[in-house]
Amino acid sequence: MPEQDLPAALQALQAAAWRASVARRLHRGAEQTLLQSIVDATVTLFDAEASSIALFEREPDRLEFRVAAGPQGQGAIGLSVAPTHGIVGYAFSSGQALALSDVATDPRFDRATAERTGYVPRSIAAVPLTDGQRTVGVLQVLDKRGSPTFSLRDMELLGVFAHQAAAAISATKVQRGISTMLRAVLVDMGGDAIGPDQVEALVTASTDRLDESDEAPFWRLVERVGALASLTDREIGLVADILDTVARHATRSAGRR
C-alpha cells in the first residue's frame, strides 16, 4: 500500500472500528438474550424440568452455566464445572451428544454438582455446542416430564438447538474481535510496506477512543438506545417522537455555532 494512501485507509478503518464498537454496545446482552431464548424454547418443547447452557471459559478451564430455564433450572446459573467431569464435561470433551436415564437411582452419579443446583434429576441429555469448527459449550436438558428417557428424535432436535446457540456465540465473538479484525486487514493490505510496529500503532490509533469509560455521555446514549430493543411498538413510537425533537434541537444548535 503506497504511503500516501495510509491516512485515507486509517480513516476508513477508524470509522469501521467505531461502527463495530457501537454495534457491539447496541447488542450487548444479545448473546445472553438469544441463549436464554434457546433454553426457554428447549424447556417448552421438551416439557422439561430444566434446561441450561454452559460455555467453556479459560483460566481456569471450566464450563460455566450462563443461562437456564424451567422450574428447576435457576440454581444452575453461575455454577462452574470442570470440563473433565460429568456428563456435561463428557459431551464437551468428546463432541458427542448423549443422554442418561435413571441417574438419580445411581449412587455414583455426580450428585455433588447436581445438589449445588438444588435439583437432582432422573435423566439428563447433554449436547455439545459446536460452531462448525470448535466446541464452545454444552446444552443440557433435565427430566422430560412425559417420558423417563430421551429419544433419538429428541437428541437430533437438541443438536439443532445447540447449533443455533453456537452460531449466536460465534457472531458475538466476531464483534468482540475488532482489534483482531483491524490487525488482519492491515497486515493483508499493507503487505511488506507496513511493519509489525506500524500495524500495532495503527490499530491503537483506530481503537483508542473505543475503550472510553462506559460512563462517557456518548456510550451512555448508545447503551440506552440498545435497551429500546425490548420495548413494544407503541413505546418505540413514543421514543422515536422524543428523539425526533432532540435531533431537531441538535441540528438547530449546530447551526447557531
Next chain:
Amino acid sequence: MVELPAWSEPFQGDDHSRLARAAALSGIDREWAWGGSTGAGITVAIVDSGIERDHPAVMGRLVESVAVEFVEGEPTVVADDGGDLFGHGTACAGIITALAPDVELVSVRVLGADLRGKGAAFLAGLEWAIKRGVQVANLSLSSKSEALYGAFHELVDLAYFRNVALVSAANNLPGNSYPSLFSSVFSVAAHSEPDPVRLYYNPSPPVEFGAWGVDVPIAWKDGGRTVATGNSFAAPHVAGLVALISARHPGLTPFELKAILAAVADNPRTQARG
C-alpha cells in the same frame, strides 16, 4: 431452520423398506460369520475417556492402558492408570465384552487431556493404537476441525492398509465430523430396538450401519451402571460384532468385514436368497 442431520433416521420405526437390499451374498450368514466366536485373539482399542480395570463389565480383559498427555506442547502417549474420567470408555468396553467376552482391550485415553489440544490428542492416540497393532478400534468421539481433515485422512488410510477396522460413532450435529465420515471407517448411528445384534446396513452413506443406541444398559463410573442413549453407544455394538467375525476369520480386511456385516444385516430383502 437448520436441516436435521438425522443419521439415525433410516433405522427408525417399523418400516425398513427404504433399507431394502437385493439378496445377500450367497453362503454368508451369521452362523458362518461369527458362530461360536468369542473374539479370542482379537485386540480392540477403546479410544475414549479411559477404562476402569476392575469394573465387572470389563471382565478383566484390559491388557494395556495408555493416555495422551502434552509434554512441552507435544501430544505424547504415556502409560496410564488413571481409570475412567467420565465412565464412557468403560461403557464402550462393557458393550464389547458382552458380545465378545474373550477380546483383549487396550484403553487409549484421549479425553480429559489438555483442552487446548483435544484434536491433537485424539490423533496421537489413534495413531498409537493403529501402530501398536490392534484389529479393531472403537472411536465414540469426533472432531469437527477442518484443520485436522488431512491428518485424520492420512491416519484412516494407514488403518485401512494395516487391516485395522475403525468403528466410529456418527455425530448428530450439522456439519462434517471426523473421522466418522471417511469412507473406509465403519460409521454407526443408533437404532432403538433393544437387541445388541440387531444390525442395519444403510445403502445411502455416509453413515453405513445402524446398531442399538437408545436406552442401552451400560457400565458407568466407579463400578456403576446406568442407561444411556447416543450414537456413541451404538458404535461399540458394531465393534463387538467386527471382533467376533475377525476372530472367526483372521486376516479379513475392513472392506471384507463391511461386506460381511452388510450381508448379515437385518435389512429387508427384495428377493429371496438364492
